[in-house]
Amino acid sequence: MPPGLDRLRHIVVLMMENRSFDHMLGSLKATDPRIDGLTGSESNPDTKGATVRVQPKALYQSQLDPDPNHHFPEVDRQIFGGNQSPDRVANMQGFVASYFNEFRNVKHSHLIMNYFPAQKLPVLTTLATQFAVFNGWFASIPGPTVCNRAFAHYGTSFGEVGMNVFYLGKKYPSIYQRMVKAGHTAKIYYYDQASSTLEVVNLVTDEPKVFGTYDQFLADCDSGNLPEYSFIEPNYSDHDAINGEELASDQHPDHNVQAGEVYIAAIYNAIRKNQSLWESTILLIVYDEHGGIYDHVPPPACTPDEFKASSDATGTGREFLFDRLGVRVPAVLVSPWIPKGTVVPGPAGRVPDGRTFDHASIPATVTKFFLGPFDERSPREKAADTFLDLLTLDKVRTDSIIFQTSL
Amino acid sequence: MNDSEPTIIPVLKPRGKFNRDRKINTLLQYQVRHLLDIEHKQLTASHRTGTTLDPTPMSDKELDKYLKSWTEGRAAKYIEQMTVKLHEIHPAREEQTQTMAGAKRVSRATRRAKKKVQAKAQHSRKSGSKKNSKAKSNARPKSKSRST
Numbered sequence: 001m002p003p004g005l006d007r008l009r010h011i012v013v014l015m016m017e018n019r020s021f022d023h024m025l026g027s028l029k030a031t032d033p034r035i036d037g038l039t040g041s042e043s044n045p046d047t048k049g050a051t052v053r054v055q056p057k058a059l060y061q062s063q064l065d066p067d068p069n070h071h072f073p074e075v076d077r078q079i080f081g082g083n084q085s086p087d088r089v090a091n092m093q094g095f096v097a098s099y100f101n102e103f104r105n106v107k108h109s110h111l112i113m114n115y116f117p118a119q120k121l122p123v124l125t126t127l128a129t130q131f132a133v134f135n136g137w138f139a140s141i142p143g144p145t146v147c148n149r150a151f152a153h154y155g156t157s158f159g160e161v162g163m164n165v166f167y168l169g170k171k172y173p174s175i176y177q178r179m180v181k182a183g184h185t186a187k188i189y190y191y192d193q194a195s196s197t198l199e200v201v202n203l204v205t206d207e208p209k210v211f212g213t214y215d216q217f218l219a220d221c222d223s224g225n226l227p228e229y230s231f232i233e234p235n236y237s238d239h240d241a242i243n244g245e246e247l248a249s250d251q252h253p254d255h256n257v258q259a260g261e262v263y264i265a266a267i268y269n270a271i272r273k274n275q276s277l278w279e280s281t282i283l284l285i286v287y288d289e290h291g292g293i294y295d296h297v298p299p300p301a302c303t304p305d306e307f308k309a310s311s312d313a314t315g316t317g318r319e320f321l322f323d324r325l326g327v328r329v330p331a332v333l334v335s336p337w338i339p340k341g342t343v344v345p346g347p348a349g350r351v352p353d354g355r356t357f358d359h360a361s362i363p364a365t366v367t368k369f370f371l372g373p374f375d376e377r378s379p380r381e382k383a384a385d386t387f388l389d390l391l392t393l394d395k396v397r398t399d400s401i402i403f404q405t406s407l
Numbered sequence: 408m409n410d411s412e413p414t415i416i417p418v419l420k421p422r423g424k425f426n427r428d429r430k431i432n433t434l435l436q437y438q439v440r441h442l443l444d445i446e447h448k449q450l451t452a453s454h455r456t457g458t459t460l461d462p463t464p465m466s467d468k469e470l471d472k473y474l475k476s477w478t479e480g481r482a483a484k485y486i487e488q489m490t491v492k493l494h495e496i497h498p499a500r501e502e503q504t505q506t507m508a509g510a511k512r513v514s515r516a517t518r519r520a521k522k523k524v525q526a527k528a529q530h531s532r533k534s535g536s537k538k539n540s541k542a543k544s545n546a547r548p549k550s551k552s553r554s555t
Contacts, residue, residue, distance in 0.1 A: 017434070061424060067432055122416050145434055163437040193490040194483035198434075200441040204449070204493065237435060238427050239483030245425045248479070252434055258421040265418050400413035405420055 004337025004391030009280040011366055014232045014267050015152060016260055017145065017252035018070065018291025021137075021328040025128055026296075027056060027118045034343040035128075036135040036351075042296045044096040044113060046106055052096050054294065058114040064253035066102045068112055068292025072161045073315040074098045075142040075326065078292065079299060084317075090298035090324075098292065113294050116257070123261040123403055124330065127268065127285065129341060130401060132333040132390050136346020137357040138299050139289040139326025140380070148288045148326065149198060151359035152231070155381025159307030159322075161314055165200050172378055174202065175229065175363040176210045184370050185227035186210060189217040191235035192246070198233065221270040224277055229366050234263055253291055265403035268334065272402065279396050282388070283334040284362070290327035299325040300347045300356055303383035322380065325358050337391035340399075344390065360384040427480030435482050436474045442489045454496055456488045 022038050029037030043053045081093030100109035118125040140151035146165050147157035158170045179186035189212045190197040202210065212220070214235075220226045234250040251260035264285055272278050305322035314320045333342075347356040364384040367374045431439065440462065447461040462470050477485075 060421065123418055126416055146437065165437075165441055192487075194487040196438075196486045196490045198438060200438070200445065204445060236438070237431070237479040237483045237486075238425050238429060239480055240427060245427075247421065247425055250434075252432060254432075256421045256424050258419065259424075262418055262420055265416075401416060402413045403416050403418045405418045 002337070002391055003394060004335065004396075005369075005388060007280050007337070007396075008282065008369070008388070008391065010226050010228060010230065010277065010282070011369065012226070012230045012232065012267075012271065012281060012283045013152065013362055014234075014264065014283065014285045015149065016234055016264070016285070016287045017236075017250040017255075018289060018293070019251055019257075019287050019330065020290035020293040020295035021297070021330050022054070022295045023058060023115045023290075023293045024121060024124055024287075024330045025133065026054070026115045028125060028128060028133070031118070032129065032341070032343065034135075034345075035133060036297060036346075038115060038296065042113075042294075044093055044294065046096045046109055047100045048106055052110045052113050054113045054115055054296075056115055056117040058116040058120070058257075060120075060257040061254055063111050063114065064291075064293070067253050068099050069102055070144055070289060070292040071315070072141075072143040072309075072313075072320070074101075074292065075290075076314075076316050078294075079142060079327065092294070092296055092298055095292070095294040112292065115294075121257070121261060123265045123268070124285070124332065126401060126403075127264075127334050128330075128332045131335065131338045131340070132342035132344055134331040134333070134344045134346060134355075134357055134387075136297075136300075136328070136344070136348070136350070136355055137286065137331035137361075138328050138347070139287075140358040140360055141289075141322070142299065142324065142326040143289070145288050146198065148359060151380070152288075152362045153199060153202070154378070155360045155363040155384070156305055156307065156378035157322075159305075159309055159313075161309045161320060165198075172376055172381075175366050176202065178363075178367060178371060178374065178376075179229055180210070182371050184229070186229040186231075187212050187227045188231045188233065189214055190233045191249070192241060194239045194241065194246075195233075195235045195237055198236075217267075218270050221274055221277055224274060226277060226281070228370055232267060234260065251287075253293075262405050265405060269403055272400070279336055281335070282337075282391070284331065284387075285334070286331040286359070286362075287329040288359070290329055295328045297328045297347070297350070299327055300349060301325075302356070302358065303380055305378055305380045325356070331357065333387060333390055335391055336397040337393045339393060340397070342390060344387075355385050357385050357387065361386060427483075428478045430475065431477045431479055431482045435479065436471075436477070439474060439477065439482050439485060440470065442486060446489060446492075450492065450496070454492055456485065456492070458485065458488070 026037035028035045038054050043051045046052050077094040077098045079090045080088050081091050095112050096109050099112040139148050141147050143161045146163045147160045150157040153174045176186045191214045236250050238248050247259040248255040249259045249263035251257050302325050309320040345351050346354040348354045360381040361384045364381050365386040443462045
């Protein structure tokens with residue numbers, strides 16, 4: 001076993017909200033051509049037929065308002081450019097047209113093609129270039145938040161393609177239930193009680209034993225009492241708290257992206273400053289879905305789930321067999337056992353030795369490492385690629401990055 | 408990078424952007440919607456917040472209209488109330504500080520209490536669905552509604 005795996009005790013996942021790979025990390029191709037980002041020539045047609053190119057003009061806030069639509073039918077339009085023919089091919093040409101529907105303003109619809117220059121996102125881009133970035137990590141479903149987050153918790157959405165969270169009594173246990181049953185430790189850390197968790201069902205059935213808050217996460221990092229598996233949620237709203245005003249850190253449009261950067265930095269710093277924890281932990285930073293924002297890589301086909309969403313449920317007039325992934329999202333893996341500048345090629349089929357990941361890779365990895373063979377899992381999760389093989393170094397890295405937040 | 412000295416990356420905090428009066432986005436609308444459903448279908452009257460309308464008899468349109476008036480500040484207060492309630496009513500609260508391995512060692516009394524609450528919740532869900540299956544289907548998000 002590689003030493004990094006031998007030392008591994010904790011897997012930490014931070015799932016942010018609603019940004020595509022190209023929007024956040026696409027600029028990195030300019031400095032590292034191995035990263036499957038933007039060349040600057042990628043484009044979409046607008047509703048008047050004009051060509052709209054990608055532009056490094058994304059703002060932290062006040063640009064993607066109203067919120068781009070990312071419900072199943074609109075994501076279908078974004079991926080297939082509105083083509084409904086049986087032999088259609090994903091071309092990623094419908095983003096501008098889809099965003100036009102939100103505001104009926106052609107100029108405004110062009111904003112969906114904007115991306116961040118690397119220097120505007122110092123935290124995410126530093127971690128991506130210093131550790132490992134995935135070229136082929138996709139949302140699990142071409143749809144919204146809850147069904148995508150379900151894949152991270154259950155390895156399936158039990159046939160849901162929308163926001164229904166009532167999974168009670170379903171056949172596959174959540175990763176937390178699996179860990180509990182096997183005598184391991186696992187926790188969902190939500191930001192605070194006023195933001196709470198999107199895992200409402202777990203909140204009802206398992207509150208409070210599998211839940212903690214962000215403050216508890218910081219304390220657990222400090223004391224070395226982090227569970228074996230931790231899933232961290234950001235703050236979903238601007239709200240008042242005992243210590244003052246709390247800014248939403250989820251990066252969901254139109255929340256401030258910079259606040260999310262500060263949050264990612266704080267999670268990283270909390271792990272980094274405890275040397276023993278740092279050497280025995282991996283941190284995955286990933287986004288739940290693309291939020292309707294442009295990405296140039298067509299989502300690949302995938303192992304069909306055993307579930308089927310009806311044409312009514314999808315809203316497209318077609319059934320969905322969970323046989324295609326959603327739009328590509330940023331995913332960065334951090335560990336001192338990963339070589340600096342690792343770029344995980346992907347997706348499979350697009351490049352030689354390409355690999356494809358989606359949120360089912362999260363419970364698949366946690367299960368494989370902590371529990372070993374485990375049958376009560378969805379076909380999608382069983383087929384999902386895992387990522388601990390990226391911890392390849394023989395010796396722990398001694399270089400160090402610290403993020404310093406300032407007013 | 409010098410191995411002995413850490414590289415310091417400055418990160419600017421956003422300033423002057425706080426807005427508790429921002430209308431809630433669709434993600435928060437759904438979070439609130441689910442908590443309303445739990446509050447009014449699964450909690451006894453004594454555990455309800457007393458600050459919200461019962462969504463059960465509302466059509467999707469009425470519920471959307473109701474939720475669109477909510478601000479992030481209001482939603483946060485409600486979510487906090489409900490999270491606290493769910494803490495209070497959960498029978499395994501004493502296990503909170505234990506690890507999951509520790510949580511396996513739940514006392515027989517706690518297991519009995521938990522079973523009782525689960526049975527009650529199941530009964531409540533069943534009777535709710537029998538009494539008002541139309542209302543229940545209305546509480547589910549429409550396929551064409553905006554989501555996040």
